[in-house]
Amino acid sequence: MNTEKTIEALSYLSAPRGGISMAQNGADMAAKVRDTIYRATIMLDDQRWDDWLNLCHDDFHYAIKSFSPEINKDMTYLQGKRKDIANLIRLLPKHNTDHSPLRRHTSVYTVDLADDGRSATAVSSFVVYQNLLDGINSHIDSGESRLFLVGKYYDTFSVEDDGPKFLKREVRIDERRLDKGSHWPI
Amino acid sequence: MVAKTHEQWLANPPLASGEWIDSRIYSDQGIFEEELDKIFKHTWIPVCHESELAKPYDFRTTSIAREPIIVTRGPDNVVRAFLNVCPHRGMLIERRPSGSFMEAQPSGNPKRMTCMFHAWQFDMKGNCVYISREKEGFQDRLTKEDVGLRRLRCEVKFGGFVWVNLDDNPVASLEDWAADAFGALRKTLDAEPLEVFHYHKAIVSTNYKLWHDTNCEFYHDFMHYHNRVTGFNDAYFARKNEAFNHGHIQVGTFEVNYDQYEGFESRAGLSFPHLPPNQWYMVDLFPGMNFNLRGSALRCDIVTPIGPNKVMIEFRGLGLKKDTPEERETRINHHNSIWGPFGRNLHEDLIGVTGQGSTTLPGSESRRVLHGRHENQTIHDENGMRHYYEEWSRWMNRMASDPSKPFTAERHVEVAAAE
Numbered sequence: 340m341n342t343e344k345t346i347e348a349l350s351y352l353s354a355p356r357g358g359i360s361m362a363q364n365g366a367d368m369a370a371k372v373r374d375t376i377y378r379a380t381i382m383l384d385d386q387r388w389d390d391w392l393n394l395c396h397d398d399f400h401y402a403i404k405s406f407s408p409e410i411n412k413d414m415t416y417l418q419g420k421r422k423d424i425a426n427l428i429r430l431l432p433k434h435n436t437d438h439s440p441l442r443r444h445t446s447v448y449t450v451d452l453a454d455d456g457r458s459a460t461a462v463s464s465f466v467v468y469q470n471l472l473d474g475i476n477s478h479i480d481s482g483e484s485r486l487f488l489v490g491k492y493y494d495t496f497s498v499e500d501d502g503p504k505f506l507k508r509e510v511r512i513d514e515r516r517l518d519k520g521s522h523w524p525i
Numbered sequence: 526m527v528a529k530t531h532e533q534w535l536a537n538p539p540l541a542s543g544e545w546i547d548s549r550i551y552s553d554q555g556i557f558e559e560e561l562d563k564i565f566k567h568t569w570i571p572v573c574h575e576s577e578l579a580k581p582y583d584f585r586t587t588s589i590a591r592e593p594i595i596v597t598r599g600p601d602n603v604v605r606a607f608l609n610v611c612p613h614r615g616m617l618i619e620r621r622p623s624g625s626f627m628e629a630q631p632s633g634n635p636k637r638m639t640c641m642f643h644a645w646q647f648d649m650k651g652n653c654v655y656i657s658r659e660k661e662g663f664q665d666r667l668t669k670e671d672v673g674l675r676r677l678r679c680e681v682k683f684g685g686f687v688w689v690n691l692d693d694n695p696v697a698s699l700e701d702w703a704a705d706a707f708g709a710l711r712k713t714l715d716a717e718p719l720e721v722f723h724y725h726k727a728i729v730s731t732n733y734k735l736w737h738d739t740n741c742e743f744y745h746d747f748m749h750y751h752n753r754v755t756g757f758n759d760a761y762f763a764r765k766n767e768a769f770n771h772g773h774i775q776v777g778t779f780e781v782n783y784d785q786y787e788g789f790e791s792r793a794g795l796s797f798p799h800l801p802p803n804q805w806y807m808v809d810l811f812p813g814m815n816f817n818l819r820g821s822a823l824r825c826d827i828v829t830p831i832g833p834n835k836v837m838i839e840f841r842g843l844g845l846k847k848d849t850p851e852e853r854e855t856r857i858n859h860h861n862s863i864w865g866p867f868g869r870n871l872h873e874d875l876i877g878v879t880g881q882g883s884t885t886l887p888g889s890e891s892r893r894v895l896h897g898r899h900e901n902q903t904i905h906d907e908n909g910m911r912h913y914y915e916e917w918s919r920w921m922n923r924m925a926s927d928p929s930k931p932f933t934a935e936r937h938v939e940v941a942a943a944e
């Protein structure tokens with residue numbers, strides 16, 4: 340797995356550059372926000388859950404939501420504070436889970452910095468593929484990728500001295516058909 | 526005992542007949558078609574909840590046994606069901622899953638169901654109220670009176686669910702069909718209006734009966750870490766598995782210790798009306814519907830069989846209509862933690878039945894699937910499934926243990942074995 344390389348490649352995006360103006364500062368911070376979203380994608384893909392949580396603020400809140408035209412309701416499919424998600428992650432080995440890894444393709448669309456420079460919001464789109472390992476019959480299905488989820492990340496960051504931290508992530512998925520579903524954060 | 530030869534593997538197990546089924550009833554296309562005709566077109570199916578069509582002129586579409594259905598709420602507040610089929614040339618009248626007829630449609634007026642194809646219009650009682658260029662085309666040979674929608678038996682009952690029966694003369698009224706099975710929960714479900722807050726569906730490669738089995742048998746709690754740590758105690762093992770007329774069952778309650786699972790909380794503060802804290806009731810209705818009440822949240826599963834090896838399961842979560850936003854959020858969290866698409870148990874259940882689906886593909890060798898446990902009709906007894914399959918055999922006139930044979934009542938061993 341080439342994760343380390345990928346992270347190195349990404350981190351140049353946010354490397355400090357000299358000759359700092361206000362605009363330059365903002366551009367740097369926007370790049371750091373983007374970088375953090377992409378790092379999160381890689382960590383989630385690699386199931387490095389603790390590393391992912393380390394990108395998050397102590398007050399982090401996570402939610403997966405979807406709107407159902409069937410029942411005409413905005414729905415929450417999963418939500419929790421950082422400690423809830425940490426519990427969920429710690430207990431994963433106790434549960435029986437589909438082994439097929441999920442692969443996220445994220446594109447950061449917008450990054451907006453607050454005027455005081457202490458927070459930021461970002462909107463990204465994602466698709467998640469399920470790379471079948473178990474499948475229905477792994478003899479037939481393993482190795483195939485199937486589209487699993489389509490949606491957007493609505494992220495809020497707290498901008499600390501050491502860079503942006505996820506304060507809130509709202510995962511908005513288009514699906515209400517979720518078949519086997521998943522035990523993992525998206 | 527050692528591993529088996531082919532002949533030994535196919536031999537009947539040393540259990541009484543009626544304590545296993547032949548897997549062809551999960552895999553055979555002919556049997557599947559027969560099930561739609563003989564069972565699903567004649568039984569009461571809860572197709573949605575009345576809160577999904579809360580206002581006059583709201584509608585909801587669904588289907589039973591491939592027949593498209595539309596449920597509407599009339600200006601008189603009465604919920605009615607019709608085939609969602611235009612009597613003109615068979616167009617689907619409404620294509621969306623839900624909405625309101627208060628809005629005009631591109632080819633029709635407000636307050637009407639309009640078939641977009643040639644603009645015939647129907648009122649909320651299913652009467653045809655407009656045929657475009659009626660006289661010009663049909664003179665007096667066919668009039669609006671001749672072409673109303675096909676109305677279906679429809680009742681709102683047992684906690685506000687909308688029940689439809691495609692049979693105009695069902696074997697039992699809805700009350701007689703399910704009142705006994707809902708018995709212990711009825712006061713709770715009817716205490717005040719409920720509201721759906723959760724909907725999602727799974728389409729998985731397995732037979733619908735295997736999903737229903739999973740909802741009927743609790744022996745598989747070994748698969749759920751959550752249920753092992755919050756459940757396995759004397760009160761849990763004493764839960765009764767009770768059989769009712771028409772193939773339904775109810776699994777009695779006990780007090781779940783949610784706080785034994787790290788990060789989970791007691792649900793005592795938000796119990797459904799008339800229930801002690803943290804109770805867990807389960808009602809399973811023939812031919813494949815499940816009502817599951819865990820203290821603060823109600824779940825309902827409705828199966829729509831698509832093929833012998835394919836089923837759609839619709840999952841709903843319900844709370845009380847009067848919930849404050851905070852209460853509702855708590856109920857939703859409780860519901861999702863176990864039953865949501867990202868919850869702990871549902872994923873495991875769905876992996877379980879797709880695994881069974883993989884071994885019962887159409888054309889696969891016929892095998893025995895056992896349900897022969899006897900534990901005094903308590904939680905890990907499999908009497909619920911036996912009861913279901915006896916009912917199934919009766920409706921199909923086929924023995925579940927050998928579908929090539931006509932139904933004969935099993936000689937019941939329940940009591941003897943339970944001692």
Ligand code: FES
Nearest residue numbers: 611613614640643
């Ligand atoms: S098919 Fe419906 S109006 Fe012609």
Ligand SMILES: [Fe+2]
Nearest residue numbers: 745749870874
């Ligand atoms: Fe289960």
